[in-house]
Amino acid sequence: MFIRKRKKPLTLQKLDTLIPRLSLSCKQLPYIKQDAAKLQKGYNGERRLDFYLQSLSNNYYILSDVGLEFYNRKFQIDSLIISPHAMYLFETKNFEGTLTFDTIHRQMIQFNNNQEKSFTYPITQADNTAYLMMQWLENHQLKSIPIQTYIAIAQKSTIIRVQGDDELITKYVIQAEDAPLRLIHQDKQYGEATQADPQRRNKIASTIMTHVQDFSVNVMEKYQLTKEDIKPGTRCSSCSQLNMIYNQGKWICPDCGETSKSAHIATLQDYFLLIDSKITIKEAQRFLKISDRHKVYRILKKSNLLYDFKLQAWIRTKNKK
């Protein structure tokens, strides 16, 4: 049972919003596009694992994309599953070609299109996450629970090779497709040794849910962009151009003819996602490209925003976050 459903990762949301708002001559654009493609790939792999995990019984509580903090150390789990016997942490890898796990040099090497690339050794990563998780549970006065970590290979076509300790890798690395069966099998083994504790599962799941965070990167900082690099303009939902014109309570796209009464809502969301969590009337005039202050005031008032008198700006309402 999915307790926390997967959403598009916040950093990917930001990059997808950012890319169409950068000028084609922006020199960071190729890197930003590359990073967005990488994140999208990871997200696709995670969703593939979700697809297989949904066959698990309601005894298994599934929490997707869990970001937690422990004494200023942030850690993130792609899929976290809690049963009455144990907790399972999944890290998903979505790679093409051949993946070699080298247990001697503690490396993961991808070979694809005649290119060899080395990545962080996922076993160390998985062990670290499990350790932090354990500390986190203890810190929140939760009962201890066995923790098992897995590395799920999202694509069936990925070839897995092992250099060194075969047994170790077989314990950790599994095909996403095999995840439910492996989990059920492992859980049965825990079940033979310990008593089921559904209360512990419920308590852990609810405590995690109250502390879980959506981690994201400050993309403006990361790519050294300023507000001036972001193209203003109201985005057309049909052709994605930023040229919509406001006329008599309606937005019209001069590029494709699309009309909309609420195009400003998505555009203001773009602003909040990329630039600031608040917007002044003056800024909104600039970003929506409407010179008439009163018109902008009326639009902001209708946009489910709150006016903060202290900041003299409009902010998003909490439940719309």
Ligand SMILES: [Zn+2]
């Ligand atoms: Zn259009």
